[in-house]
Amino acid sequence: MTVSAAKLGTDYILDALVAEGLGHLFMVPGGLVDPFLPALGRHPDIKPIIAAHEGGAVYMADGHARASGRFGAALGIGGPGAGNMATAIAAAKTDRSPVMVMTGEIPLDMEGRGEFQDASQATLDDDAMMLPLTRLSKTVASGRNLNHWFRHALIAMWAQPRGPVHLSLTHDALTDECAAEDVAVSSFFADARPLSFAQAEGALRLLTDGAKQRIAILAGAGIEHDAAAARLIEIAERWSIPVATTLRAKGVFPEDHALSLGVFGYGGTRHATNAILGNEIDCLLVLGSGFNERDTMHWTVRDRSRATMIHVNTDMDELAANGDRGHVVQGSCHAFLDLMHERAGTIAPALQAGQAMRRSWLEEIKAGPRLYDVENTHRPGSPIHPATAITALREALPRDGIVLVDSGAHRAFAAHYWSAYAPRTYISATNLGPMGWAIPAAIGVQCARPDRRVAVITGDGCMQMHGIEVQTAARYRLPIVYLVINNGALGNVWLRARKFGALPSELTSIPDHDWAAFARAFGAQGFTVRDPAELGDTFRKALAAGTTALIDVKADKDCPTPVADFNAGAHAWSYHE
Structure with a gap:
């Protein structure tokens, strides 16, 4: 254990992240985190990935954690930035994903004076907002207590049950000098296996x-x-x-x-x-x-x-x-x-x-069948059945490839028809289930596992929420393949709503957007598939593209999901019995 020479707070944080084994920081720049911009230039061992949205940055960090077995780190401004991060942090908490979230805050002596984007404890209080969503949420007031709270946050993140943590970093903490012992925390938890x-x-x-x-x-x-x-x-x-x-x-x-x-x-x-x-x-x-x-x-x-x-x-x-x-x-x-x-x-x-x-x-x-409706995995004709598209992607993706599955009807089809062969190769936010999660999370996964092929199964409803992060993948030429099950509806919601009449059906339908053109506008490859016979060749082209690729599959929305056993369980159980 050595005593570090005094360094700026930003340099302490970046050095500490590298010491913990991270090579990427997912972030959205903004005035309250300006001190990090020159500091990143002094730390080539950690690569900044610029997200389109602060929520996307946290989803990326979440994906990084799930794929790597380590943790992910995200950075943005407090106030509106922290608000944008809330859902992503909640998703990490409910799935026990270790994520370090850092937000910038105004100088201490300006708190409560009406300064632009003041979200300190004197006003919006980012700490209080984040507290129920995290294992720990604290404000770091100065460089003198930065080491204490940074290490404490890492410990809270790794302790069981694991989950996200949040530090609100005042301008003082970022620009003050910090002289502290450089001791990585992660190694303390690497082989910790308690048992009664x-x-x-x-x-x-x-x-x-x-x-x-x-x-x-x-x-x-x-x-x-x-x-x-x-x-x-x-x-x-x-x-x-x-x-x-x-x-x-x-x-x-x-x-x-x-x-x-x-x-x-x-x-x-x-x-x-x-x-x-x-x-x-x-x-x-x-x-x-x-x-x-x-x-x-x-x-x-x-x-x-x-x-x-x-x-x-x-x-x-x-x-x-x-x-x-x-x-x-x-x-x-x-x-x-x-x-x-x-x-x-x-x-x-x-x-x-x-x-x-x-x-x-x-x-x-x-001796009995394993799956339901296996004929749907190779159904001819248009529009394409979701199970047919998912099966074709499974056949094209290498055995050790990693798939991320978003929230919607496609989750049920992927759960049922996709075969997974190893840990951390089938990744999904299954507890909170925010729509669009997988689109940015795949960026964190690909950064964590550059040796693996990464694919995403998402839907047109999810694309409307976080599809903009396709441009982030394309910006960094990450070879992620996005499969968009484009069925012109909010999948599961439409399957329920249509039973209630024409207006509920209309309210849960989506215009048919050209998602392939959307991807090309951001520098990615874009493909449109209407004939199931073209799926295999298209996936192979996308995988060979060497950059981000999106396949817009014109899919059938009138496809009941393969959840017969789950529905039977729902009918057999009542909280009131």
């Missing part, structure tokens, strides 16, 4: 009860957060345990693996539904998943499953609200799976005794 061993040992006893032979695993985002996918595969294979994932965790278990059940919940597979909600399952091991509506098939996982449930999670809110002390384990999924590995000699006899039954049970489940 007493609870874990009790869970292993339940898991190895001789009467509980039909065991399945439901893997949630905690597997991704803990980098535990490899250990999950090892444990599942050793004892022939079928694995389903939540939609947020799609890809943490290869979906073409013999033990894969696919996604359980919204947009999920028949196999996952039949295994978890069927009458034969004895024990369900839930690893790193919450119990929200979509991940539990409208909460029916508790009401309809006869299984004994073991729930491993770092979040005590989830554990205390959705389990009892005999069946919950506070701690890391990775640590719990490691314990299973270490206790192999003890637990193996019971788990091996049930292997033949589990294989037979899984064979029965897989």
Whole structure:
């Protein structure tokens, strides 16, 4: 640990971000962050990416965090800039994505005097606005306390449960000198895998009860957060345990693996539904998943499953609200799976005794169809079925390519028909679900993973919200492929609204814009596809373009989404019963 020479606050922040492993800062310039502009010229190790909108900058940082396993950083002005960031920060919080958000603020001695864009605690109070959306929101008053609050914010961001943090940086903090110890924080949390061993040992006893032979695993985002996918595969294979994932965790278990059940919940597979909600399952091991509506098939996982449930999670809110002390384990999924590995000699006899039954049970489940309406994946004719377009993109994108899926009807089609084979290759803001999130988030993903091909599945409604960030991707010649499911409607909203008559249908419809021309206007490649037979060649051209490419697919809006199991769960459950 060395003591740094005094440096300007901006230089301290940029040096600290580099020390934490970041190479990009996503930002929108403005008067309140002017001191960063010359400072960035002094720090070539961190590249500024200029977003069109402050919300887009935070979405980019969010995407960077999800793809890299580290965190993302975003910068903008306070006041209107901070307001624009609010939804993006909320999306990161609900999906537990670690993001550092920094906003500029006026000098301390001008607070409350009517200075332009004053959003200090004397007026709008950006801290108070951000507080419910973040793990920490503080004002840094000067260079003297910059190190303290910057490190404290990083610690709050990395501590469980993870999430975004916010610092309001006064002009004083940016331009004062800061002399502080340079110590990176991220390394403290790199291998932190806490586990309540007493609870874990009790869970292993339940898991190895001789009467509980039909065991399945439901893997949630905690597997991704803990980098535990490899250990999950090892444990599942050793004892022939079928694995389903939540939609947020799609890809943490290869979906073409013999033990894969696919996604359980919204947009999920028949196999996952039949295994978890069927009458034969004895024990369900839930690893790193919450119990929200979509991940539990409208909460029916508790009401309809006869299984004994073991729930491993770092979040005590989830554990205390959705389990009892005999069946919950506070701690890391990775640590719990490691314990299973270490206790192999003890637990193996019971788990091996049930292997033949589990294989037979899984064979029965897989004898039935996995997906709904598979004919839609190669439907001829125009307008194009969304499932046909998504299937064609999956066939064109490399196996290790990364896809981001936006909010709308296309989310259900992608959840159901897309196959994901590795962690952090299927990325979506599944809890809050803001429209247009994936368009800028893909920029952060591509910056984090320049070695991978990145594609986005979005819709025309999403394009109206954050489509402008296509120009950001094109500006930096990022080879992202954007698939726009252009169905002239607000997908899911229109599917509901049309049942209420002509006016609701009209209110949820969208004019047919030329999104390919929109992309070309910003320097990207633009393609329009009306014939499904042209999809494959068009995707291959887009992937070979070497720059940002957008494919405007003229799609059919009258396509019910493949969520039959989820709808059945909704009809079977009522909060009032």
